[in-house]
Amino acid sequence: MDAELKRAILLDHYDKPHNHGLYEDIRYKGLNTASDSCIDDLTVQCLFEGDIVKDVRFDGVGCTISTASTSIISDLIKGKKKEEALHIIEEYYKMIREEDYDEDLLEEANAFDTLSKQANRIKCGLIGVKAMEKLIRESLDEH
Amino acid sequence: MFDVMKIRQDFPMFKNNPGLIYFDSAATAFKPQPVIDAVTDFYTRHTVNTHVGDYDLSHYVSGLFEETRETLRRFLNARDAHEIVFTNGATSALNLAAYGWGAKHLKEGDVILLTEAEHASNVLPWFKVTEMTGAKVEYIPLENDGTLTVENFRKAMHEKVKLVSVASVTNVLGYVVPVKEIAKIAHEYGAVVVVDGAQSVPHVKIDVQDLDCDFLAFSAHKMCAPGGSGVLYGKKELLEDTDPLMVGGGSNARFDLCGNLKLKDVPWKFEAGTPNSEGVLGMKAAAEYLMDIGMEEIEEYTKELNAYFVEKMQQLDNVILYNPKATAGIVTFNVKGIFAQDTASYLNTQHIAVRSGNHCAKLLLNVIGTSETVRASLYFYNTKEEIDQFVEVIKGTTIEKCIGVIL
Numbered sequence A: 001m002d003a004e005l006k007r008a009i010l011l012d013h014y015d016k017p018h019n020h021g022l023y024e025d026i027r028y029k030g031l032n033t034a035s036d037s038c039i040d041d042l043t044v045q046c047l048f049e050g051d052i053v054k055d056v057r058f059d060g061v062g063c064t065i066s067t068a069s070t071s072i073i074s075d076l077i078k079g080k081k082k083e084e085a086l087h088i089i090e091e092y093y094k095m096i097r098e099e100d101y102d103e104d105l106l107e108e109a110n111a112f113d114t115l116s117k118q119a120n121r122i123k124c125g126l127i128g129v130k131a132m133e134k135l136i137r138e139s140l141d142e143h
Numbered sequence B: 001m002f003d004v005m006k007i008r009q010d011f012p013m014f015k016n017n018p019g020l021i022y023f024d025s026a027a028t029a030f031k032p033q034p035v036i037d038a039v040t041d042f043y044t045r046h047t048v049n050t051h052v053g054d055y056d057l058s059h060y061v062s063g064l065f066e067e068t069r070e071t072l073r074r075f076l077n078a079r080d081a082h083e084i085v086f087t088n089g090a091t092s093a094l095n096l097a098a099y100g101w102g103a104k105h106l107k108e109g110d111v112i113l114l115t116e117a118e119h120a121s122n123v124l125p126w127f128k129v130t131e132m133t134g135a136k137v138e139y140i141p142l143e144n145d146g147t148l149t150v151e152n153f154r155k156a157m158h159e160k161v162k163l164v165s166v167a168s169v170t171n172v173l174g175y176v177v178p179v180k181e182i183a184k185i186a187h188e189y190g191a192v193v194v195v196d197g198a199q200s201v202p203h204v205k206i207d208v209q210d211l212d213c214d215f216l217a218f219s220a221h222k223m224c225a226p227g228g229s230g231v232l233y234g235k236k237e238l239l240e241d242t243d244p245l246m247v248g249g250g251s252n253a254r255f256d257l258c259g260n261l262k263l264k265d266v267p268w269k270f271e272a273g274t275p276n277s278e279g280v281l282g283m284k285a286a287a288e289y290l291m292d293i294g295m296e297e298i299e300e301y302t303k304e305l306n307a308y309f310v311e312k313m314q315q316l317d318n319v320i321l322y323n324p325k326a327t328a329g330i331v332t333f334n335v336k337g338i339f340a341q342d343t344a345s346y347l348n349t350q351h352i353a354v355r356s357g358n359h360c361a362k363l364l365l366n367v368i369g370t371s372e373t374v375r376a377s378l379y380f381y382n383t384k385e386e387i388d389q390f391v392e393v394i395k396g397t398t399i400e401k402c403i404g405v406i407l
């Protein structure tokens, strides 16, 4: 992906993050990501219906990379089957590990295809995504 | 004459990292050659344990080790070299004061007075003491700009306060706290005064007798000494009434199978285990190095740099500066509309090292109204030219460039 396009995508998701703002709805499962290694403090929520990730929300303080990555991946997995959502997340991890991955599946998340070059920012690109993964896996364990 | 270019030649870090602007000395300071030599000498000429007097080398190293107390006594103008306890930093020194004195002497109903600007290392040990004793923590209110005034302290002080613990320079805002006045008032109430000197001892001339504090904790690694070196200063009579954090070899005079234990005298009763001798010997070299330059000169130069830095930053309209009144080399700010970590990460690509975050002073957020800031911290080896370059980069910092870091 071209650098200017990537910059535009990331700016857009940072300025106006999608799925932003938490719901006070007990059907949503939430997870806080405050981590010791960085100053981001995001909370991610998922609503599951059967085997579908019906909705994803997030909020909190985060840098450009954590905010944009959480926003982009939340868009990608919303409405997908849990297994599909986990597959997308796994492809995203592969991209960040610099392994072969399915570019088509990641759409706007391809904006992070050079994140691995900045070792000290990789965790920013993972913080919200890992929370989504954890929430999905926990919901699978419950059944 | 204070000659910063000459001083910089003492620090191999500058030679080995050309172009690096290091503005993170509040985290740890670079080491000058004499400190490095002291450590290397230990490793290459006299690597033996202290206090085993059976052979000449050990006798020699033990001598240097104990002379370090005298060097530090002079550095702080303490009354007695035995008031210098070696620790591995401010954190362990504060924990020693908290567990060793606080937990021993405080009881239910007593109050520990702190401020909201304290580093975690000067908050969490006191939380533990409250759990152990039933004492409770109260906070001296800060002014809106984060400064601590004597009036506010006087208002917060009352009969139940048995201990006051404050940083003499705070690590986020870098303000100098009126410790001498605080100690005077606290003592009128019979309270004990602990000073967290982690950010003050490296930068300003400290005279513990003049301040009349009861304990002073600091990290020597922030004043050019090796990593893992620090000090707890305490008035002799208080140290005598303080329990060690650890007991073991080297701290006991004698003990028997029935569990009877007689500890050594102050300060050795606090120093169980084989000591960090190279750290201590390096700390001696560091204190001598700073005294040779002169703490007054260092303080003056830091003030001058700080004022210059603030003036330049205030001219930028894309910067929010949180501590324009600071004097001890800490400049805390944000670039408008940019998250602190993004700024720091961009500065990294411009070979500038700063810290972003809430700097372990999480209580302060309520006071300055922001959770994340960028902290640029100076030491006497920094220059106005570095500040000029820094300000130029900050001037041109945009969100697009910050995102560019990962493209």
Ligand SMILES: Cc1ncc(COP(=O)(O)O)c(C=O)c1O
Binding pocket: B026, B027, B088, B089, B090, B091, B092, B119, B121, B122, B167, B169, B170, B171, B196, B198, B199, B219
């Ligand atoms: C004000 C203050 N207190 C305590 C500490 C803890 O020092 P150390 O990590 O060396 O124990 C620091 C260091 O960051 C500090 O700035």
